[in-house]
Amino acid sequence: xxxxxxxxxxxxxxxxxxxxxxxxxxxxxxxxxxxxxxxxxxxxxxxxxxxxxxxxxxxxxxxxxxxxxxxxxxxxxxxxxxxxxxxxxxxxxxxxxxxxxxxxxxxxxxxxxx
Numbered sequence: 001x002x003x004x005x006x007x008x009x010x011x012x013x014x015x016x017x018x019x020x021x022x023x024x025x026x027x028x029x030x031x032x033x034x035x036x037x038x039x040x041x042x043x044x045x046x047x048x049x050x051x052x053x054x055x056x057x058x059x060x061x062x063x064x065x066x067x068x069x070x071x072x073x074x075x076x077x078x079x080x081x082x083x084x085x086x087x088x089x090x091x092x093x094x095x096x097x098x099x100x101x102x103x104x105x106x107x108x109x110x111x112x113x114x
Contacts, residue, residue: 001071001083001114005032007106008082010040012060012090013098016048027076029107036079037070040086045100050092060092063100074112083114 005028010018020043022033041063048059069086084105089096 001085001111002105002107003029003074003110003112004035004040004082004084004086004102005029005106006035007032008035008102009104009106010043010063010086010100011103012045012048012050012092012100014048014050014060014092016045016050016060016090018063018100019044019046024076024079029110032106034076034110035082036076037066037082038079039082040069040088040100041065045090048090048092050098056093058093060090060098060100062091064089064091064096069102069114071112071114073114081112083112085114 006022070080
């Protein structure tokens with residue numbers, strides 16, 4: 001599985017864009033910081049089109065916890081590395097139904113087993 005960098009693109013099931021922020025400064029791939037837990041969690045989601053306020057349907061606005069996709073072998077500063085298999089729920093309505101996942105890991109050089 002490829003590692004994610006700070007340029008990775010994550011999207012909700014409806015196409016909304018997840019804002020990513022790297023928290024570690026020790027490891028870089030092509031001068032871009034690698035992502036670790038909890039970088040994909042609690043992040044804003046922009047442009048989710050899944051909204052119908054009259055029907056009570058709210059767009060995905062934030063990512064929730066990662067369900068899978070953290071390396072069980074590789075850690076940076078004690079935190080597991082994020083892999084291209086990152087998958088988690090969003091807070092869109094109903095919560096914990098829509099997912100977010102990796103559209104592009106933003107690098108093709110560094111891999112690790114899950």
